Amino acid sequence: MAITFDEGRKIFKLDTDETTYLIGVTPEGYVGHIYYGRKLCRPCGLQLLRTDERPFTPSVMAREKANFLDCFPMEYPTGGTGDFRESCLDVLSESGQKGCELLFRSWTVSDGKPALEGLPASFEHRADESAPSGEERLQTLTLTLADSGLGLEADLLYSVFPAENIITRSVRIRNVGTEGGKYTKSQVLRLTKVNSACIDMEEKNFDMVTLNGSWARERHIGRGRLNRGIQGVRSIRGETSHQEQPFMALATAGTDQGNGEVWAMDLVYSGNFEALAEWSQFDSVRMTLGIGGTNFEWRLQPGETFTAPEAVLTYSAAGFGRMTRQFHDFWRKHMIRSPWLHRERPILINNWEATYFDFDTEKLIGLAREAKQAGIEMLVMDDGWFGHRNNDDSSLGDWKVNENKLQGGLKHLVDEVNAIGLKFGIWFEPEMISPDSELYRAHPDWVLRTADRAPAESRQQFVLDITRKEVRDCIYDMVAAILRSANIEYVKWDMNRQLTDLGSAGLPADRQGEISHRYVLALYEMQERLVTDFPELLLENCSGGGARFDAGMLYYSPQIWCSDDTDAIERLRIQEGTEMLYPLSTMGAHVSKCPNEQVGRMSGFETRAEVALAGTFGYELDITKMDPEERSRIPGQTRKYHRFHSLIAEGDYYRVHSWNDSAPYDCWIVVSKDREQALVTFVQVLGRPNAKRYILPLCGLDPEAEYEMEDVAENAQAGVFGGDELMQCGFTVPMLGDFSSRLFYLKKK
């Protein structure tokens, strides 16, 4: 049983294969967090809640209630009644007064994993997999807590995924009003913060790890000592953001890829968030994650329920590497629904860096012809095919084909591309509107704007108020009509600015604070419609590069454009951070031209391909104008993709060395689940004078097996090695020059 309840001691025990999570209920009904970590055979007692220490629980000494609340390790802390640390739930009553105190009422354990209304959420099994039965079924614990003064109930939901060592959490807040006569009041409740998860722990000399960046520098790994007080990351940009990721890990000092303890949380959400860690006065550390309290408000009428997004928690006693693989397995098995998950993705050529806005039918067909010769399988037509858009200053919202550019129309182009033997994909930016567009001229009130000032432009565009049903329906219908008009098999859904001017003409004054969350719900509704109406569509999410690379988006799309930075060396850091949480099969990665468009760097053509092979793989350059030597290499690269893709997409990923950690090179290995084969990617960032060859110890192999090693570039045997030798001692890597790479393929003998 994954979930057990010790009735006598009032302790809930949630077990995965390698972890235990303990929740205790005090005699007064306070729900406390006892433990999360390495698996325990027997639960520890309530003494870890320190209720036998001063300040005593209110039933022992009522006058100490506020002091008690301020140090008790709360499972789901609330604000305003005495706990001065970071709260998860803040509520204002109709009187405008703040305060909430949740006490235990009841619990249930059910089989399976409930869906979360309107939100992406993990599931027990994919539609194309058989349903587990009996002992194999997942279990979900629901703890119901209540504040009888407010007439509020909170369901704390915990689902246990034993094999992946994951526990998911979510929260449903109900305004129960006078329902069933249980509560005396019926009032509107204003929720001003509803976070999804909290863990209260003893301080353990923690490092805090987050993923930080900017446009073209997304998700660099950030690590630093946790200090007293509050530290954390957040987005109030209305989307996940280039700047921060809704993720935080606390790790014991010195933790590396293979050693040390890690507690990590990631939020399944694509909007504002806060991930905070608070080291407080009595040396406890509270880690919270959720949509946070900035730019958030929700009016809950009697009888209504608010559901908070899902937080995904994992613990590793074997360093960051184990954390990573637990997350990867979880997203692949329990979050990504697309039928494309386990399929080989078509190798695409995207015309963005090849042509920008300067293309027409003839140019695209030329690209397709040349691409077909090289083994590429899909042409993606990026921004600029609609309205009168020839640069980024117009036409968003006018999703009608520009027939001056696409002479003969879209269907003609798609048919021609298909006849050449390529699939066809298309770019949209459905959430946006240009001031210079027919749509804006017809509906100036359809943008997010406040009554007090003109909305701010960014990339010469405004944000559509998709919280209004008529707006999202109108956009969706235009997008769907385009998709139905031709054989379009892939969509890149882009979003190129952040949310400002949070005002909606569709909401009353007292609901304007709900816009940020309603926006994300509306986005999810649109994407749900899209994947339901077009179930075979390969959807790639994107946001000005990688500003919406998050678990919420993975529920709709099996791949996400990782960054607008296509330079192979810059990508090392970006992809290392992304891979720390998300499977390689989800990372949009392309080979582009040199000098690189973002940094002007010259790197080898093979290096660019071998770095992009770690993701979904494709090209983003003008293949009709390439250097012939480089062009001649593409067929070999596409063959490599077919040879290694399923290993890369389905295998276990191990980070061997990190340029980010100041090694002069980067190295990672992907090992098949059965450890029969593996692929090592080595990238020399800068060459070194007068240096000896590196000896690289590998990871993840079968120590008892022998492996044949192939140097893929040379297409030659590089020796036979024991798995233990490769892991304990390593193998010598040839000396390479600046920005060069090598692949080594290992096959069990």
Ligand code: DGJ
């Ligand atoms: C941002 C994306 O990340 C790029 O790949 C490209 O699609 C542009 N937008 C187009 O405007």
